[in-house]
Amino acid sequence: MTMLDTADLKGSADRVMARKRLVGFGLPALVLAYLTYVFFAFGVPELIQKASGTNAHALVADTYSHKVHVTRDNRSGDVRVAIEGENKGAYPNGEAPDWVSLGEETVIDLGDGHIITYLPENNGVTYDVPGYGLMTFEVSRSQGVFQNYPTEELPDWISASKNRVAITTEAGRLSVTRNRTEVFRYFVGWELFFFTLDSPYHGMSFGEVVGRAVNGEAGTIAHDFWNNAMWRHGDVAWAIFETILMAFLGTMGGAIVALPLAFLAARNFAPLVAVRMATRRLFDFIRGVDALIWTIILSRAFGLGPLTGALAILITDTGTFGKLFSEALENVDKKQIEGVQSTGAKPLQRYRFGVIPQITPVLISQILYFLESNTRSATVIGAITGGGIGLLLTQAIITQKDWEEVSYYILLIIVMVVFMDWLSGLLRRKLIKGDDGGH
Amino acid sequence: MAETTASPRDLGGIHDDYMALTRQKRLYSLVLLIIFIALMVAGFSVAGGRNAGSFWGGIDNFFDYPSELVIEASGKLSEFPDHFVTFFPALIETVNIAAAATLLGALAAIFLSLLSTRGMARFPMLIPVFRRIMDISRAIPEIVVALVLIFILGGGPVPAMIAIAIHTAGALGKLFSEVNENADLKPVDGLASVGATWGQKMFLGVVPQVAPNWLSYALLRFEINVRASAILGFVGAGGLGYELKNAISWGQGRYDEAAAIFLLLFLTIVVIDQTSSHYRDRLTHGSKSERR
Numbered sequence: 001m002t003m004l005d006t007a008d009l010k011g012s013a014d015r016v017m018a019r020k021r022l023v024g025f026g027l028p029a030l031v032l033a034y035l036t037y038v039f040f041a042f043g044v045p046e047l048i049q050k051a052s053g054t055n056a057h058a059l060v061a062d063t064y065s066h067k068v069h070v071t072r073d074n075r076s077g078d079v080r081v082a083i084e085g086e087n088k089g090a091y092p093n094g095e096a097p098d099w100v101s102l103g104e105e106t107v108i109d110l111g112d113g114h115i116i117t118y119l120p121e122n123n124g125v126t127y128d129v130p131g132y133g134l135m136t137f138e139v140s141r142s143q144g145v146f147q148n149y150p151t152e153e154l155p156d157w158i159s160a161s162k163n164r165v166a167i168t169t170e171a172g173r174l175s176v177t178r179n180r181t182e183v184f185r186y187f188v189g190w191e192l193f194f195f196t197l198d199s200p201y202h203g204m205s206f207g208e209v210v211g212r213a214v215n216g217e218a219g220t221i222a223h224d225f226w227n228n229a230m231w232r233h234g235d236v237a238w239a240i241f242e243t244i245l246m247a248f249l250g251t252m253g254g255a256i257v258a259l260p261l262a263f264l265a266a267r268n269f270a271p272l273v274a275v276r277m278a279t280r281r282l283f284d285f286i287r288g289v290d291a292l293i294w295t296i297i298l299s300r301a302f303g304l305g306p307l308t309g310a311l312a313i314l315i316t317d318t319g320t321f322g323k324l325f326s327e328a329l330e331n332v333d334k335k336q337i338e339g340v341q342s343t344g345a346k347p348l349q350r351y352r353f354g355v356i357p358q359i360t361p362v363l364i365s366q367i368l369y370f371l372e373s374n375t376r377s378a379t380v381i382g383a384i385t386g387g388g389i390g391l392l393l394t395q396a397i398i399t400q401k402d403w404e405e406v407s408y409y410i411l412l413i414i415v416m417v418v419f420m421d422w423l424s425g426l427l428r429r430k431l432i433k434g435d436d437g438g439h
Numbered sequence: 440m441a442e443t444t445a446s447p448r449d450l451g452g453i454h455d456d457y458m459a460l461t462r463q464k465r466l467y468s469l470v471l472l473i474i475f476i477a478l479m480v481a482g483f484s485v486a487g488g489r490n491a492g493s494f495w496g497g498i499d500n501f502f503d504y505p506s507e508l509v510i511e512a513s514g515k516l517s518e519f520p521d522h523f524v525t526f527f528p529a530l531i532e533t534v535n536i537a538a539a540a541t542l543l544g545a546l547a548a549i550f551l552s553l554l555s556t557r558g559m560a561r562f563p564m565l566i567p568v569f570r571r572i573m574d575i576s577r578a579i580p581e582i583v584v585a586l587v588l589i590f591i592l593g594g595g596p597v598p599a600m601i602a603i604a605i606h607t608a609g610a611l612g613k614l615f616s617e618v619n620e621n622a623d624l625k626p627v628d629g630l631a632s633v634g635a636t637w638g639q640k641m642f643l644g645v646v647p648q649v650a651p652n653w654l655s656y657a658l659l660r661f662e663i664n665v666r667a668s669a670i671l672g673f674v675g676a677g678g679l680g681y682e683l684k685n686a687i688s689w690g691q692g693r694y695d696e697a698a699a700i701f702l703l704l705f706l707t708i709v710v711i712d713q714t715s716s717h718y719r720d721r722l723t724h725g726s727k728s729e730r731r
Contacts, residue, residue, distance in 0.1 A: 031542060038539040042596045056591045249482045288709040292670045293701055296687060300504035303491025310486050376580040380670055383582055397586045410583050417578040
């Protein structure tokens with residue numbers, strides 16, 4: 001080997017290394033530059049300032065706890081105890097949980113020595129905070145809230161103005177305005193998840209309920225649980241079913257429509273180039289229009305509801321399945337078809353015994369994969385077309401009140417998707433022998 | 440030793456058995472088919488019963504809305520360039536949401552997949568943990584995260600981006616780890632023998648082998664994410680979907696705007712699909728020829 005050769009080799013090796021180095025540093029730099037651009041294009045700095053800490057706090061707190069409102073109407077003097085302040089969670093008149101004693105004076109024990117008393121005269125309220133002292137308030141409907149604190153300087157957990165006072169301690173919250181005085185006490189757990197207050201089974205232990213169920217009350221117990229006004233278990237179960245139904249009908253319907261069309265788009269089955277091209281462009285068009293646009297067009301024609309969602313999935317999947325199936329058809333082995341043909345089979349029999357058995361595993365595997373992924377799509381499409389659990393979720397979020405329901409729905413959606421994932425994997429393994437589930 | 444030749448009478452028995460089995464198999468197939476058809480029919484009638492409008496009532500109107508759009512829009516064709524200019528920023532936002540989410544999700548997926556592949560994991564004990572993380576982030580539909588984040592952060596592209604990125608991390612993580620499992624571990628061993636750190640082993644030993652396949656999957660995800668970002672826009676996350684929702688709610692008289700957005704969305708999706716499938720083709724075929 002001459003010197004010239006090695007110099008050449010070194011030169012080319014240097015060039016390769018230089019290019020690699022350029023890619024090695026250039027690519028991350030490019031990604032970083034793009035992300036920086038997006039960071040400012042999306043206005044992330046302002047977003048961080050705007051982000052609502054109280055909303056986040058309410059969301060997190062509501063997911064694991066609930067609050068009970070003790071409200072006095074300062075006009076009439078009526079005291080009402082209600083879980084989450086809702087009518088369906090209200091205690092009957094004259095009844096209250098054991099930490100509230102109703103009477104001439106209403107005494108609310110928030111625990112740890114925090115005592116709030118609603119006084120009968122002048123809409124007065126006292127709040128005894130251990131380690132701070134006794135605060136007294138009087139409400140005049142014309143002049144606002146008169147306030148009396150044990151210290152000159154107010155601690156930061158009290159926010160006071162002429163017409164309203166809001167106190168937040170670790171035991172609960174007190175809010176006094178001209179119209180009403182309200183105490184919130186927080187409890188861990190979801191309220192009334194099994195039975196609402198009007199059900200005789202509320203507050204019973206699990207064993208007791210089981211005992212009653214064995215004694216022939218199972219029907220009423222199931223009825224009370226199923227029709228729980230707070231959590232609406234029946235409606236929620238129906239919504240989940242509706243979502244899965246949309247995914248099932250859409251996926252299967254799409255596959256049924258796409259299979260015959262796929263033959264027209266496969267090179268080895270469609271004799272005419274024009275037919276093949278037209279079918280392929282049709283598939284491309286359907287996929288290009290996209291689920292969102294199909295959903296909008298369909299909801300104009302069919303109105304809101306699960307059928308619209310199912311049809312939207314069906315149409316979108318026809319495009320995708322058509323493409324996948326035709327690719328599978330192009331990969332079939334000619335020999336098996338010829339073998340069937342050599343026995344004198346007619347064209348339809350050739351397809352049935354020569355082609356279908358070859359593509360069945362691909363078909364089933366794709367259909368099951370899409371069934372799982374469409375469960376997720378059905379949640380989103382349901383939010384737009386007004387069907388299924390997606391609708392319940394958006395409604396619960398829009399009201400911005402019942403975050404425990406939101407977290408309940410989220411939990412259910414995740415369980416549903418994981419279940420469908422598991423089911424489709426199980427069916428895939430059962431139906432396609434030789435598939436080890438590795439892909 | 441067993442008899443190797445069967446008498447004619449035995450052959451007849453075998454034939455009968457075979458036919459009986461075939462009949463049974465056919466019967467099972469028929470029953471399954473009937474159950475399947477019954478499920479489909481029952482399902483459609485249940486779904487139809489819960490729908491605001493019926494199937495047969497709506498099928499005639501299927502083309503009403505599109506044709507109204509087309510008729511009204513074709514009368515205002517001259518305004519289309521203006522609309523395209525107006526909605527172009529929204530289009531860019533939708534694509535940006537998808538691109539940034541794919542990038543962030545893919546980066547997360549790279550780490551998750553490396554950490555959950557046997558033979559490559561930094562902490563082999565934690566492989567199941569990382570796998571569960573991927574499973575859960577894949578299971579959460581984008582709309583759930585997006586809606587919750589819209590509540591906390593306010594409307595805009597960031598909630599959608601984060602939501603799509605989370606789902607992408609899970610979905611790509613699973614695909615990436617399948618790619619990783621097929622990678623040759625010899626370069627990793629070689630690097631380990633000269634004292635390379637985990638990062639060096641992965642970056643120099645694994646990434647060059649799997650990068651083309653990763654890239655191909657990431658491109659496919661990008662196509663999916665563009666659609667997802669349009670849909671999330673519709674529920675309040677900005678971009679083209681949001682503009683579309685507004686344009687639709689204005690109703691008749693403003694159909695030209697809706698049509699323009701439909702067209703923009705359609706073209707974007709087709710262009711991105713075609714470009715990405717072209718590059719994916721090159722990536723997979725390129726890697727095949729290298730292997731051979």
